[in-house]
Amino acid sequence: xxxxxxxxxxxxxxxxxxxxxxxxxxxxxxxxxxxxxxxxxxxxxxxxxxxxxxxxxxxxxxxxxxxxxxxxxxxxxxxxxxxxxxxxxxxxxxxxxxxxxxxxxxxxxxxxxxxxxxxxxxxxxxxxxxxxxxxxxxxxxxxxxxxxxxxxxxxxxxxxxxxxxxxxxxxxxxxxxxxxxxxxxxxxxxxxxxxxxxxxxxxxxxxxxxxxxxxxxxxxxxxxxxxxxxxxxxxxxxxxxxxxxxxxxxxxxxxxxxxxxxxxxxxxxxxxxxxxxxxxxxxxxxxxxxxxxxxxxxxxxxxxxxxxxxxxxxxxxxxxxxxxxxx
Amino acid sequence: xxxxxxxxxxxxxxxxxxxxxxxxxxxxxxxxxxxxxxxxxxxxxxxxxxxxxxxxxxxxxxxxxxxxxxxxxxxxxxxxxxxxxxxxxxxxxxxxxxxxxxxxxxxxxxxxxxxxxxxxxxxxxxxxxxxxxxxxxxxxxxxxxxxxxxxxxxxxxxxxxxxxxxxxxxxxxxxxxxxxxxxxxxxxxxxxxxxxxxxxxxxxxxxxxxxxxxxxxxxxxxxxxxxxxxxxxxxxxxxxxxxxxxxxxxxxxxxxxxxxxxxxxxxxxxxxxxxxxxxxxxxxxxxxxxxxxxxxxxxxxxxxxxxxxxxxxxxx
Numbered sequence: 001x002x003x004x005x006x007x008x009x010x011x012x013x014x015x016x017x018x019x020x021x022x023x024x025x026x027x028x029x030x031x032x033x034x035x036x037x038x039x040x041x042x043x044x045x046x047x048x049x050x051x052x053x054x055x056x057x058x059x060x061x062x063x064x065x066x067x068x069x070x071x072x073x074x075x076x077x078x079x080x081x082x083x084x085x086x087x088x089x090x091x092x093x094x095x096x097x098x099x100x101x102x103x104x105x106x107x108x109x110x111x112x113x114x115x116x117x118x119x120x121x122x123x124x125x126x127x128x129x130x131x132x133x134x135x136x137x138x139x140x141x142x143x144x145x146x147x148x149x150x151x152x153x154x155x156x157x158x159x160x161x162x163x164x165x166x167x168x169x170x171x172x173x174x175x176x177x178x179x180x181x182x183x184x185x186x187x188x189x190x191x192x193x194x195x196x197x198x199x200x201x202x203x204x205x206x207x208x209x210x211x212x213x214x215x216x217x218x219x220x221x222x223x224x225x226x227x228x229x230x231x232x233x234x235x236x237x238x239x240x241x242x243x244x245x246x247x248x249x250x251x252x253x254x255x256x257x258x259x260x261x262x263x264x265x266x267x268x269x270x271x272x273x274x275x276x277x278x279x280x281x282x283x284x285x286x287x288x289x290x291x292x293x294x295x296x297x298x299x300x301x302x303x304x305x306x307x308x309x310x311x312x313x314x315x316x317x318x319x320x321x322x323x324x325x326x327x
Numbered sequence: 328x329x330x331x332x333x334x335x336x337x338x339x340x341x342x343x344x345x346x347x348x349x350x351x352x353x354x355x356x357x358x359x360x361x362x363x364x365x366x367x368x369x370x371x372x373x374x375x376x377x378x379x380x381x382x383x384x385x386x387x388x389x390x391x392x393x394x395x396x397x398x399x400x401x402x403x404x405x406x407x408x409x410x411x412x413x414x415x416x417x418x419x420x421x422x423x424x425x426x427x428x429x430x431x432x433x434x435x436x437x438x439x440x441x442x443x444x445x446x447x448x449x450x451x452x453x454x455x456x457x458x459x460x461x462x463x464x465x466x467x468x469x470x471x472x473x474x475x476x477x478x479x480x481x482x483x484x485x486x487x488x489x490x491x492x493x494x495x496x497x498x499x500x501x502x503x504x505x506x507x508x509x510x511x512x513x514x515x516x517x518x519x520x521x522x523x524x525x526x527x528x529x530x531x532x533x534x535x536x537x538x539x540x541x542x543x544x545x546x547x548x549x550x551x552x553x554x555x556x557x558x559x560x561x562x563x564x565x566x567x568x569x570x571x572x573x574x575x576x577x578x579x580x581x582x583x584x585x586x587x588x589x590x591x592x593x594x595x596x597x598x599x600x601x602x603x604x605x606x607x608x609x610x611x612x613x614x615x616x617x618x619x620x621x622x623x624x625x626x627x628x629x630x631x632x633x634x635x636x637x638x639x640x641x642x643x
Contacts, residue, residue, distance in 0.1 A: 058547055087550045087552055089550065090547070098541060098544065103542060104541045104544070106546070106560050107640055108639060117551075155639070169549070
């Protein structure tokens with residue numbers, strides 16, 4: 001039995017927007033085991049990024065708030081920690097890298113300033129040792145001349161280099177969990193492959209768990225062990241990577257997989273999922289995906305299906321599988 | 328960098344040249360001349376004519392300008408027409424330090440008050456604090472600062488007697504730093520109010536912009552404390568646009584000092600300028616114009632250099 005690093009129970013993160021309440025994350029549960037790479041997928045606006053910000057305790061306040069639920073990191077509930085205690089968690093226990101490497105580094109501070117300040121702040125190393133550590137980390141992410149890099153400003157670096165610096169910075173304190181929010185979306189394809197490869201290596205080397213947030217199923221298939229599919233603030237399916245691509249259960253997952261262009265096979269129109277993600281804040285009766293679902297039946301518009309466990313590793317939120325297996 | 332500074336300095340000369348032509352022309356177009364104001368009305372016409380002839384006031388405007396320019400380039404600003412025999416440079420040198428002290432102290436006051444207020448306003452956006460700061464700022468924008476000066480003189484000096492009503496030092500007393508500072512506080516504060524409100528607003532919007540940036544989120548995700556995030560990662564970026572504003576503010580400081588020096592009887596070049604303008608003391612007016620224009624040019628050059636120091640992305 002693998003030990004659980006992160007356990008999220010019934011997490012609800014709501015936003016107040018024009019006096020209306022938007023349920024960005026609406027009661028989600030999942031676990032991440034040690035050394036595991038879990039992908040969180042879904043279209044834009046489904047609550048992926050809000051989930052990650054909730055875990056980090058960085059939900060924009062005062063408009064957004066974690067209203068309910070537990071976020072257990074090694075048994076400690078982050079949702080209840082004070083801001084002061086969270087300072088010691090962020091960057092040390094949980095690190096994060098972002099979608100936009102071009103703007104994620106401070107333009108007026110050198111790479112060294114930014115990297116060293118994190119190491120000195122969390123690991124309380126003297127400057128010389130911190131510098132040694134920084135050089136080590138930069139070598140690890142594939143820079144050949146780290147001493148020189150420490151003195152450079154971010155605008156001298158390409159997007160891929162900056163993302164590697166971000167990874168070095170995130171990994172410098174050896175976190176238990178790395179949250180990667182669309183880490184390769186802004187990079188070109190060859191660089192994407194490099195960065196993904198690097199993340200995989202690092203996950204193995206440091207036995208760090210990764211929560212990979214993406215809408216790119218290609219990235220998911222490269223990297224993830226397990227996949228969580230989100231739709232409109234809820235989890236609709238959880239599956240191991242092979243199961244998910246071999247036989248997706250939820251009609252939404254099927255739609256997502258079908259909308260990825262394939263190289264083999266005859267050329268035909270890409271199958272997009274009809275319709276759009278419901279605007280955040282719209283109240284939907286019944287299944288949230290019903291309006292766009294091609295297998296919709298009467299019950300779907302009246303009742304909300306529950307997330308049902310199918311077998312050891314698999315869960316799905318759909319009435320189609322009500323009478324199949326499970327508990 | 329050095330070549331940039333040299334290039335900018337060289338570019339300043341044609342600009343200054345143009346400024347002198349325009350000011351000289353405008354001054355000559357204004358009705359009256361020095362003789363109309365200083366002479367005994369009973370003076371004989373031939374004496375008046377002789378005076379004008381002696382000072383070259385009968386010559387063609389262009390001849391006068393070229394003569395003035397020729398002298399100025401050699402560092403000779405001429406003699407005052409009103410205080411006869413006193414070189415203009417002597418008048419200026421006696422007054423310039425007072426103006427510079429007033430301007431430097433009041434700009435320091437303006438920065439020390441406005442930038443922190445702007446930062447507080449931005450970090451506590453849409454709170455009561457923010458609204459109060461915004462309200463006071465708009466009040467400040469809408470209030471002419473000579474009026475603030477008069478009200479403060481009335482209240483702080485006349486009624487309460489806390490500060491002197493004007494001047495740079497108590498007459499007849501030996502020099503003392505404290506006495507100087509005591510005289511400086513009110514005029515420096517009032518001059519600062521001219522740009523404080525605007526500067527607060529600019530700092531607020533600049534900081535708001537910066538606090539939305541991705542690198543601020545990175546800094547937060549690295550676990551840095553709020554103060555570190557705002558001051559180390561935020562403020563340095565937020566100051567970049569403020570530097571431009573500071574360069575632009577300089578002319579208004581010089582313009583403002585003309586008014587404030589008049590109100591507080593502050594013997595600086597602003598007050599000198601006002602007196603000279605009323606008396607049509609052409610050489611003095613021109614000298615002050617050249618100095619003020621040079622200050623603005625130098626100020627903008629310093630702003631550009633600071634820009635490159637604060638923002639590593641800018642290279643000259």
